[in-house]
Amino acid sequence: MIVALPIAALIWSSRNDGWSGFWNAISAPEAVAALKLTLAVAALVALTNAFAGTLIAWVLVRDDFRGKTVVNGIIDLPFALPTIVAGLLVLALYGPHSPVDVHAAYTRYAIYLVLLFVTLPFVVRTVQPVLYELDTQMEEAARSLGARELTIFRRIVLPSILPGILSGVAMAFARAIGEIGAIVILSGNLPYKTEVASVYVFNLSESGNGTAAAAVAVVLLAISFLVLLAVGGIRRMATRYERA
Amino acid sequence: MRRYSVRFVALGYLLVVLLGPLSMLFWRVYAEGVGKAWTALTDPDTGHAFKVTLELAAIAVPLNTIFGIVVALAIVRRRFPGKGLLNAFVDLPLALSPVVVGLSLYLLYGRTGWFGPWFTQHGVQVLFALPSMVLATIFVSVPFVAREVVPTLREIGDEQEQAAHTLGASGWQTFWRITLPSIRWAVIYGVVVTTARCLGEYGAVAIVSGSIQGKTETATLRVQEEFENLNLAGSYGISLVLAAIAIFVLVLMTRLRPREGVS
Structure with a gap:
């Protein structure tokens, strides 16, 4: 009731002006620019997370150093912190008053940076448990047979953690597509430049253009569904792999 | 050597992306003026804003906890048509933009929406009032309890439940005596995450509330309002309180999850 009904209303409203109205709304130059930017940034964020997340998970499981428990705890912070606060903090460090002299505010770099902040836990948290369960015997066997570290990682570790990486990446991608709180403060929301799709939808809705907003929102909804389908597919593949 | 470089890169990334921005919080509050931040925090409107946030969480968290447990039980223990669909809908808010959520509710309860006119006739203000904000908050935080409980339910299996059943326990008794005690940590963890999400929600509530x-x-x-009014001290001050809550939640989360991969 709470989830499905509003979604149905959204899809219904998006067609208030007929198919041509729907098409006009999503093919408006500003809409296309916003969607393109959103997809491009989200893809870049997802890719960065694939590497950084795996690396961090690796360090947290296989490495040992003082303060590891604290680092491990802090990974979840982006889930606990309101995203608007995340936006404000990134603006403080990389904005006009930057103490490190990086001035990324109101640029696409700022969007990229804050999305990295917000999506950090996804890949780490999906890879970490798998890596922890992984038996090191095979790796040792490979090592004793003279395999190089990189080969061991690519041939032995990677196949086991790949489903984890992929589902984490997919969730990070979805999150990056939909995020608004973190972005609204520091992107400046300049149309054609730093306006992402969620902010565009928000602005359309605020200016009373509900039908057009709904049309673009339906596109975002479709992307979310695709991501969930992908995650479901990855999970099913992973369990089949385990059983075989 | 390689081990150190990997560690260095991972921690360096965390520093640039996460810890760096976080460390700015205290510094910015200090630089903008503690006095000004305090004035903004003690402003009656700020107090009211925190009250509204707590009210939303107080309604949404218990409802989602009950709903989450029921859905998890249904997904793991029962077979029924449309189960896959239910599963998908529970996960949807995780992947969906909060703006889309807010807009959907706006369209459903707005002047021309399906339910809008009926509520207007009966004198109930849904949009730009607490009811729609509650709905938005519930929507975005639906998945968390269910997502935590489902794997735990799978893991514990249903042997004990069946045993209790054979010994003549009613379904209700079995739930309270057997099922709930064994899933309680998952439930508590889910509740903590749900609470964090409710307190931090922005996009969905921004659309349906009208921010009056x-x-x-x-x-x-x-936070956004103070920022736009160029009262940065106030904005950072309120953020500091929100971050303090988040860190408290975080400590709870780590305490409650010893099973994660850190030896």
């Missing part, structure tokens, strides 16, 4: 100062403004909307 002293009325429907939540703490996160207040």
